Amino acid sequence: MLDMKLLENVRFVVDSHGKKAAVQLDLKVWNALLSYLEESEDRTLIKENLSRVVSGPEKSRAIPWDDAKKDW
Amino acid sequence: MYRLWLEPEVHAIRNQLPGKVRQRIKKLINGLMLQPRPAASRILDTEGLALPAIVEIRRVRLENWRIIYAVNDNEKWVWVLAIRQRPPYDYEDLGGAVFHNVNLGQAKFDDVNLSGASIRNANLENFSIEDAYIEGMTIFGLRVDLLISDEMDRRDPERVRLRMSDPYDPDCVRRVLRRLDEVRRSFRETLLAAEPGLLTVRPAPDQWSAVEIVRHLLYAEDLFLNRRILGNVEPWNRLGLLPDFLIGDPAYAGVGSEPTDDLDKILEAWEALHARMRHSVAEVTAEQLRSGLRDLAYGQGTVGGVLQGMAQHDLDHIRQAEAALSGKDKL
Numbered sequence: 001m002l003d004m005k006l007l008e009n010v011r012f013v014v015d016s017h018g019k020k021a022a023v024q025l026d027l028k029v030w031n032a033l034l035s036y037l038e039e040s041e042d043r044t045l046i047k048e049n050l051s052r053v054v055s056g057p058e059k060s061r062a063i064p065w066d067d068a069k070k071d072w
Numbered sequence: 073m074y075r076l077w078l079e080p081e082v083h084a085i086r087n088q089l090p091g092k093v094r095q096r097i098k099k100l101i102n103g104l105m106l107q108p109r110p111a112a113s114r115i116l117d118t119e120g121l122a123l124p125a126i127v128e129i130r131r132v133r134l135e136n137w138r139i140i141y142a143v144n145d146n147e148k149w150v151w152v153l154a155i156r157q158r159p160p161y162d163y164e165d166l167g168g169a170v171f172h173n174v175n176l177g178q179a180k181f182d183d184v185n186l187s188g189a190s191i192r193n194a195n196l197e198n199f200s201i202e203d204a205y206i207e208g209m210t211i212f213g214l215r216v217d218l219l220i221s222d223e224m225d226r227r228d229p230e231r232v233r234l235r236m237s238d239p240y241d242p243d244c245v246r247r248v249l250r251r252l253d254e255v256r257r258s259f260r261e262t263l264l265a266a267e268p269g270l271l272t273v274r275p276a277p278d279q280w281s282a283v284e285i286v287r288h289l290l291y292a293e294d295l296f297l298n299r300r301i302l303g304n305v306e307p308w309n310r311l312g313l314l315p316d317f318l319i320g321d322p323a324y325a326g327v328g329s330e331p332t333d334d335l336d337k338i339l340e341a342w343e344a345l346h347a348r349m350r351h352s353v354a355e356v357t358a359e360q361l362r363s364g365l366r367d368l369a370y371g372q373g374t375v376g377g378v379l380q381g382m383a384q385h386d387l388d389h390i391r392q393a394e395a396a397l398s399g400k401d402k403l
Contacts (some may be wrong), residue, residue, distance in 0.1 A: 034158055041141050042116055045154055046129055053142055054124060057077035057151040065076035065101070068083050071188075072098040 002036035073144070076105045077151045083156055087168070091185035091316055095153065095205055096134055104150045106374070108143045109301070112323065116140070129153075135321050183317070204393050224268075228391065230255060234383040239376030240361045249353055252383050256346070260389045263335060266397050272333050275396045280313070283333050285393040287313035288388060291327050291344040296382045297349045311341050353379065 006029045013022040025033070048054065052060040078101075086094060103110065123129070128143045136158040140153045174223065198304035206217045225231050233251050240246050263271065263282060271283045291312025298304040312331035318324050333337065361376035 005093050023294070026128070038156070038158065039117070040133060040140065041156065042129075042138075042154075043121070044384055045140060046116070046118055046121055046123070050121060050155065051122070053127060053129075053151075053153070056144070056147065058148055061250070064078035065105070066170055066309050067080060071083070072086055072094065 002032060006032050073106050073148075073149070074108050075149045076101070077149060079151070079153050082152050082155055087185070088186070090183055091153075091187070091205070092183060093135065093137060094185055094187070097137065097139065100132065100134055100139065101152055101157060104141065105264060106308060108150045108302075113304075135317075192326070205243055228387075230387055231384075232240070234387050236376070236380045236383070239374070239380045240358050242356055242358055244355065245376060245379055246353060248383055249350070249379065253261050253350070253388060255387060255390060259393070262394060262397065263339070270397055271335060273396070276338060278371055279396070280392070282393040282396045283335055283338065284313055285389050285396070286335065286338050286342065287328070288315070290338060290345065292382070292385055292389075292400045293349060294327075295344060296378055297352065300378045301349075301352060309341055309345065317385075357380065 009026065010029065011024040012020045013024060016020040089097060093213040098111075102214040109130065110132060115132045116131055118129050126144055126146045128145075129140065130143060131140050133137050133139075138156050138158070139152060140154045140156070143149075144151075144152060177344065206220070208215070211218050230251075232252060234248055234255070236244050236248050261278050263286065266282065272281045274281045274284075290309060291314060294309045294312055298306060310328070311332055312327045313331070314321075314324055318327075356375070361374065361379075363375055
């Protein structure tokens with residue numbers, strides 16, 4: 001879960017009219033955002049493939065590593 | 073041993089992986105058969121997804137790549153579900169591109185994936201390849217990787233002496249490591265006899281000096297012994313030197329944080345680590361040599377495999393250092 005307090009310290013870059021044009025993030029915030037997005041993406045991956053994961057690799061026609069390895 | 077499976081998407085994505093990353097990911101995936109829960113991996117939160125309790129979803133990172141996989145201990149399988157990259161993406165994908173009637177003269181390829189690529193009707197005069205993984209490479213239908221290996225063995229018989237006929241036979245392993253000790257002793261004498269000013273000279277801007285190579289060997293011994301074989305998580309030795317592709321990886325934070333050109337200090341630290349390695353190997357059994365490693369992020373799958381890799385790695389770098397000191401190209 002992303003700690004929303006981290007986002008309280010973002011900085012805005014303004015254009016010549018004083019209008020917000022971009023956001024600057026601390027590296028810590030950027031990394032936290034990426035981690036949150038990755039967690040979310042990985043969860044979605046599992047959710048979308050849930051029935052396959054439950055059925056197991058053989059029934060889901062996954063590729064045996066022994067067959068694939070030579071092509072790596 | 074777990075049966076290992078790949079999602080078709082994972083198999084297809086291999087062509088998009090940078091060359092060095094691809095080989096490391098291959099080793100990592102291969103290692104999951106023996107150790108499906110390497111130290112660098114962690115379980116993913118799947119609460120609320122109605123997954124059977126016997127299926128565990130895990131993730132392991134390799135630099136800015138992550139591998140998501142499922143483990144089933146009851147049915148003994150590991151299933152690699154996805155490989156994802158964390159931005160920024162600095163790898164341009166030209167996989168499958170066709171270069172026809174183009175001039176690539178003087179082009180330089182660095183950290184590229186050319187596996188499965190083919191070249192026909194080309195002028196390769198003065199073409200050179202260095203520091204490359206060439207297993208299965210053919211020229212005019214000939215397995216040049218095998219020819220090159222034979223020729224390198226002929227030029228440097230030490231390569232043959234340091235090759236284990238059976239990395240799971242304790243006597244064979246100890247014999248090779250005793251020989252490696254002799255090679256190291258001779259290398260140490262060469263270093264100590266060298267003109268001090270030469271020790272820190274880089275043969276080329278992108279090549280290490282002799283002292284940098286010794287610092288790298290110190291790091292490697294730390295990696296082989298503490299991380300891979302003993303599974304220790306003690307802090308990295310600060311005198312070591314990482315290969316370029318690991319710089320910035322948080323898993324290696326601390327390596328090289330106290331860079332020094334003090335050869336005596338580096339050799340002393342290396343010897344201290346190696347004494348522990350020697351002690352660890354003195355009583356090693358066949359069963360231990362066959363055992364899986366605790367950290368598979370960058371390693372062969374067994375203790376015997378790591379020790380074989382260490383012998384080859386050390387010799388290769390020792391020859392580089394000797395070449396740097398003599399001003400000649402390696403071999």
